[in-house]
Amino acid sequence: MGLFDKVRSMREQVVGMIEDMRQRHDIEELERKLVAAPEDIFLMQQLSDAYQNAGQGRRAVDLLCRIGEIYQTQGNSETALAYFRRAERLATSDERLRLLRLMVDLMIRLRRYADAFERAYQVVEMLVAHDELAAARGYIEGLPKLGEHDPKYRKELVDLVNINRREWAQGARGTWLDEPGERSFVSDRREQFPDQTILVVDDEPGTCEVLTLCLRRLGCAVVTAADGEQAQDVALQYRPSLIICDLLMPRMDGRQFFDWTRRHPVLKDVPFVCLSSRGQQEERLAAFERGVEDYWVKPFSAAELTFRVKNLLRRLQPNADFRGKLHEVSFPEILQIIEAGRKTGVLKVSSEGREATFYLREGQILDAEIDTCDGERVAYIVIRWLRGDFSFRSTTVERPARIRLSTQQLLLEAVRRYDETQSLLESEPDLNRPYIFGEAFALLKVPDEFAAEVSFLKSLFDGRRSFGECLHALENDLEALTLVVELRREGLLVPLPAGPLPEQRSSLDG
Known part of the structure; x- marks a missing residue:
């Protein structure tokens, strides 16, 4: 490091120390004022902003919740909801669950049933992800009526819970999840594969439905076909990364479809899994001899299917340091994890067919892209996403710094813009x-x-x-x-x- 670089580095450190001291002084001063006036909402707002600027997210969330509770006590549900919503954007997973429940109650009181359903769906997703199925069912049963679309909303919530207990049409149920080895599976429950498209081919609608539910829970896109002939068109249209196909089907069976894929230049390398009720050893060996990736004998449980598919997808998925679902780890929480680890790499966040890419160095965002938009505005878009997938991969990033704000400043601005936008839309x-x-x-x-x-x-x-x-x-x-x-x-x-x-x-x- 040259002399000027050392001097520049020392100056930056001094500036950083002075800024930290100023932040601590401002926070202490605001805390003293709040002790003297504990119900002063304006002071709470100032202190919450100061906590966020200083990276003290948990304290900021606590204050925002206090403000929301004050407005709720005063009967101002709309304003209370705005503050709870802001707190939820910054909260960690456990606190988010409590806040989401609060927001559902307020939205129902305000007759905003579609919004209430969206938040209730997140609550159930989080409970299911932590294997709290009884709590999820109890929460659904205790929900007040969600307006005129209540039956439709409630069915979707119940279906979300039942994914964990759906079984093959033949009636078999796997019991290995109740064994001591269950922990190794559950600990990795949050692993997602949003980049994978899987083709399911089976002439039994019930089998296709169960497979689709299980695969979508892993974040995969799923397309289906009723036989080999129909599967040809679907495979060419969607270019799947994995094919799961029944053996016994009309018109074109699983073996014929497999042979067709091996002859096709686009599909010849796509892993192919055979489903069959024929479990004889000679049948399975013949399939492996022809190049089938795996051979799954019916009947078996949805849990076993999930475990097998996950093992296959790990080999297909590009390497990533970590990945997951936005309903479990919020966008601000993801950025704070990356910042704390001073990681360098690429973060991808996707929701409803849109994908945003963030380029980071030493935990700071350099640039971001989505559609035709780039820079800070991408964060202002993604902060709104309640459901979706994310993955972060460590890699060298050679990109100019288009975003000058620190991570905390960017999140603070994104949340501010979100709040102001919602207020404008609602007023x-x-x-x-x-x-x-x-x-x-x-x-x-x-x-x-x-x-x-x-x-x-x-x-x-x-x-x-x-x-x-x-x-x-x-x-x-x-x-x-x-x-x-x-x-x-x-x-x-x-x-x-x-x-x-x-x-x-x-x-x-x-």
Whole structure:
């Protein structure tokens, strides 16, 4: 290290020490004030922000919960919900479970049943992931009615629990999970394989259903076919990374389909598992001789299937340091783990067909990408994802630092934007009415820096979409969303009058 590098390093250390001392002083001062005024919500908000900046997430969560409880006591459920939601974004797994339960109760009280179901689904997922099936069932039974779609919601929750106990149509049930060796399986329960697509081929719908439930619980994408002929088209369309196929099927059986895959240049190397009720040794040996990856004899339990598939997928999955589900480890928690370990590598987070990539060095985010968006804005999008998958792989990262914020600063800004966006979305009236730019807007001089943004908003608010739909299209862009709200409040965005759209009226007048 050269002289100037050493001096620069010493200066950075001194600046860091001064900043740490300033943070500690600010926190101590706010704590003293709060002791004197324990119900001062504004002080609590300031102290919570200070805790977050200092990386003291647990203390920040405790304060946000206190604020939420105060508003709840006052009967202000909407505001209480906003603070509990903010705390849940920063909380660790155990605290998240308590907060999610609280949020479900508040959302039901506010008749926001779809939101309540989403959070209830997370509660059940977390209980199931920790093997607390009785607690999950009890929670579902104790849930108040979730509006007009209650039967549908409740069935999905019950199905989520029953994945652990679904059995083959033949009625057999594996009992190895009750043996002492169960711990080795359960300890790895959170392992997920979101990058894998599996083709299931079986003419028995019940078998396909059980296989699909088990495989999706591992995070896999699953496609199905009823026989070998149908499977040919499906395999070419989806390019699976694993094929699980029954032997005895009409039209084209499992052996014929296997031979076809071995002749096809795209599918010849895809691992192939045979399902069959024929368990004779000569049958299995003949299958292995032809190149079948594995031979599973029916009937067997869903738990055994999960264990076998997981072993296969470990060999197919790209190497990763750790992976899991967002409902178990939140996005802020993932970044804090990486930061604490000062890890360098690539983090991938996926949800509902979208995938975000974060590039990190020494625990700090350098850059991020999703679709056509990059930089800090990617974190502002991902902070909203409640369900999905993540994986982190250690690797050398040669990438310029486009994101200048520290991890804590980025998370704080992401949570702030999320809260402000939700407040804007929830406070706006007339969400179901279409809006357009009013005639008064033509008299307004638009600064050059806003020209492109206003042009986009004009194309969005064209009278063909409801105000709510337009707002949700902007929910990842707080600045644009704030501009829209101000335009409406100033009377420059107005409800669409009855009759044809403006351009239609012009053509009719002509």
